[in-house]
Amino acid sequence: MIRPRGADLSIASGLREFRRATPQAEAVIDGDRRLTFRALDERANRFAQALLATGMVPGDRIAVLAANRLEYVEIIGGVAKAGMVLVPLNPRLTASEIAYLLDHSQARVLVTDDDGYDDAAEVLGARRDLVVFTIGGRGGRDYESAIDAANASDPWIDVAETEPFCLLYTSGTTGRPKGSLISHRSRVLTFYLGALEWGLGPGARTLARSLWRPSTTAPAWPSGTAPCSPERLALFFASGTLSTSWTH
Numbered sequence: 001m002i003r004p005r006g007a008d009l010s011i012a013s014g015l016r017e018f019r020r021a022t023p024q025a026e027a028v029i030d031g032d033r034r035l036t037f038r039a040l041d042e043r044a045n046r047f048a049q050a051l052l053a054t055g056m057v058p059g060d061r062i063a064v065l066a067a068n069r070l071e072y073v074e075i076i077g078g079v080a081k082a083g084m085v086l087v088p089l090n091p092r093l094t095a096s097e098i099a100y101l102l103d104h105s106q107a108r109v110l111v112t113d114d115d116g117y118d119d120a121a122e123v124l125g126a127r128r129d130l131v132v133f134t135i136g137g138r139g140g141r142d143y144e145s146a147i148d149a150a151n152a153s154d155p156w157i158d159v160a161e162t163e164p165f166c167l168l169y170t171s172g173t174t175g176r177p178k179g180s181l182i183s184h185r186s187r188v189l190t191f192y193l194g195a196l197e198w199g200l201g202p203g204a205r206t207l208a209r210s211l212w213r214p215s216t217t218a219p220a221w222p223s224g225t226a227p228c229s230p231e232r233l234a235l236f237f238a239s240g241t242l243s244t245s246w247t248h
Contacts, residue, residue: 008161010184011080014191015041016154022202029205030070040074046150047078048157053150054131056108058083058157061167063107065089065098065116071135071143075111080184083157086166091116097177099123102130105167105179114138161185 018027019041027040035043051062062079064086066072079086087105089098098120102110107130112120114136124132124139132140165184169177195201 008159008184009188010159010161011076011165011187012157012159012184014188015044015077015080025202028070028073033070035070035074040077041154042152043074043147044077044081045154046147046152047074048081048155049153050133050146050150051078051082051084051109052155054109056082056084056131058159060084060109061087061105061107062109062111063087063089063102063105065091065093065110065112065120066135067091067113067115069113069135071113080159080165081155081157083159083163085164085181088166088168091119093119095119095122099126101169101177102127104177105169109133110140111135111143112140159184161188 015037018025018037021037023038024036026034027037028035051060056062062084064072064075066075076086087101087107089101093101101107102123109131110120110124111133112135114134117124117132117134117136117138117140121139124130133143133146134140135143137144161184163184164181165187166182167179168182169179171177
């Protein structure tokens, strides 16, 4: 939103700005699948509207248990546009760990893929209150069908830059995992400073090779981002089209 002091630094605002500035530029590449900034923004709008249509409200926690894939980026954008808080979960978690984090974070929605759904099946049986979207359609609400059926208009939820963008949990190696709230401003500045540090700009490509939470920390929107496997990583380097590789 535009305020007297200027525009807030928020994930949703950044996505809108890149759609306006470079609508046809590639935003995400995942194998043969590609999204322009226009398409990414529209799909983020649709997911935001799908969340709101379930009765969720700004501030609700949305957990994501999925591999590194194209949909993760639009899910992040949709959660931000709905004014909700992203809770990324590590796909390597056990069922008991998933249950603890869903309970502790007070997540009301779980977005997962087929593998994640299988991993969480035991938990989901005891959490009938949880709204579940599944990429691949293994169970719960089919993610792609929900996207297709949702309104494509931007919900324009007013979110201040100091409000939470995501809730990240520690690994819990010495006890229970602990959650850390990260604001929109904090994450946008991470993107911006990352772009300055590595000289990213129009036409640059960033490889976000994350073990489990794509683009919650990688600079996804200053340029195009490609989530990929180790095999595709080698192909990107061989092609000479890669500007930066980000791994964590």
